Amino acid sequence: MEDSTFFETIKAHFAEQNFYLTAHARKEAETDTLTIIEIWEALISGEMIEDYPDDPRGHSCFSLDPQKAAEQFIYAAVSKEEKPV
Numbered sequence: 001m002e003d004s005t006f007f008e009t010i011k012a013h014f015a016e017q018n019f020y021l022t023a024h025a026r027k028e029a030e031t032d033t034l035t036i037i038e039i040w041e042a043l044i045s046g047e048m049i050e051d052y053p054d055d056p057r058g059h060s061c062f063s064l065d066p067q068k069a070a071e072q073f074i075y076a077a078v079s080k081e082e083k084p085v
Contacts, residue, residue, distance in 0.1 A: 006059055007048040010078050014043045025077075041065070043078065055079070 013019050021029070021036065029039060046063035053059050060079035 004048075006051075006053075006080070007061060007063070009080060010061070010063075011044060011046075013080070014040055 017040075019040075021039070025039075029036070042065040043063055045067060046065040048061045049064045050062040052061060058079050060077060062077055
């Protein structure tokens with residue numbers, strides 16, 4: 001899958017609220033005092049800054065919302081899975 005298409009697919013899933021957070025993601029968000037809404041907003045308006053198409057766990061990437069980076073740095077790792085792990 002082309003890199004930009006992959007990230008657009010991820011963003012579309014978030015826009016449709018078709019996503020889940022792993023236990024690790026929830027723990028990290030809690031540690032950083034982030035809400036699900038803040039993570040959601042960062043993904044919707046974010047940009048892919050690193051791409052890992054050959055990740056052994058499946059194609060994944062890091063996203064950053066540049067508009068909010070000055071006030072709050074939200075760096076999210078995302079992947080497209082068919083079902084929760």
